[in-house]
Amino acid sequence: MQATPDSASLVRGLVDNVNAASNTLTVLGVTITTNSDTEFEDKSSQQLRLFNLSDLHMNDYVEARGAPAQSGGLNASILVRDRPENYSYVQGTATNVASPNLTVLGFVVATSLATQFSGPDGSTLSAAAFFGQAPNKTVKVRGTLFSGVFTADRAQIEQ
Numbered sequence: 001m002q003a004t005p006d007s008a009s010l011v012r013g014l015v016d017n018v019n020a021a022s023n024t025l026t027v028l029g030v031t032i033t034t035n036s037d038t039e040f041e042d043k044s045s046q047q048l049r050l051f052n053l054s055d056l057h058m059n060d061y062v063e064a065r066g067a068p069a070q071s072g073g074l075n076a077s078i079l080v081r082d083r084p085e086n087y088s089y090v091q092g093t094a095t096n097v098a099s100p101n102l103t104v105l106g107f108v109v110a111t112s113l114a115t116q117f118s119g120p121d122g123s124t125l126s127a128a129a130f131f132g133q134a135p136n137k138t139v140k141v142r143g144t145l146f147s148g149v150f151t152a153d154r155a156q157i158e159q
Contacts (some may be wrong), residue, residue: 006137008158009074009105011137012063013088013145020054027060028088028145030107033066033071041080051081061085068092072106090152091140099131102139102155109141110151120159137157 007019014128016026034040034053042051044060056062061084066077096103106112111117116128125133134157143152 009092010063010065010140011066011074011090011105011107012082012085013061013090014084015056015062016059016061017058018056025053025055025056025064027062028090028150029105030090030105031067031069032066032076032079033073034076034079036065038076039078041078044081044083046081053079060093063089068105068150070090074105076146086144087142087153088145089140089142092138094134094137095137097131097135099127102131102134104139104141107150109143109155110149111155112151115152117156118154118156120157122156125157130155130157 011027012032013028018025025032040051042048048055061082063080064074064076065076069075090104090107091104094102102109117125117127119125138158140156140158141152142154143150
């Protein structure tokens with residue numbers, strides 16, 4: 001497995017659950033762990049100056065960046081509450097890569113005929129080329145979660 005820098009992994013989407021007592025939250029089914037070193041920022045319409053995990057609620061839109069946890073999930077170095085978007089994102093090392101699916105941060109991502117694939121330089125790739133190059137590489141995926149299935153409309157191999 002390829003090592004990724006702290007900021008190379010991210011999850012962005014709606015909060016499923018917050019457990020302030022255990023310093024965790026869940027976004028897209030990915031467990032995000034915070035600690036005393038996690039930087040909190042509020043860019044939502046609330047613009048809280050002193051913002052922490054206990055201020056988060058289910059369905060808040062957040063972005064967490066950090067390092068993959070050994071047990072799956074993400075150890076957050078930065079957690080930002082933001083204005084909602086129509087899409088969710090996940091970025092990390094691609095594992096269990098077998099067309100049309102891959103796993104990122106322990107989260108299964110499905111692709112379809114409509115998914116646009118690209119390489120590190122942004123050039124268009126075929127699905128076969130993407131799935132041939134993606135194993136153990138950092139990938140960024142944009143998509144939507146519907147009925148428990150995250151379907152990517154864009155998938156890119158990062159540098």
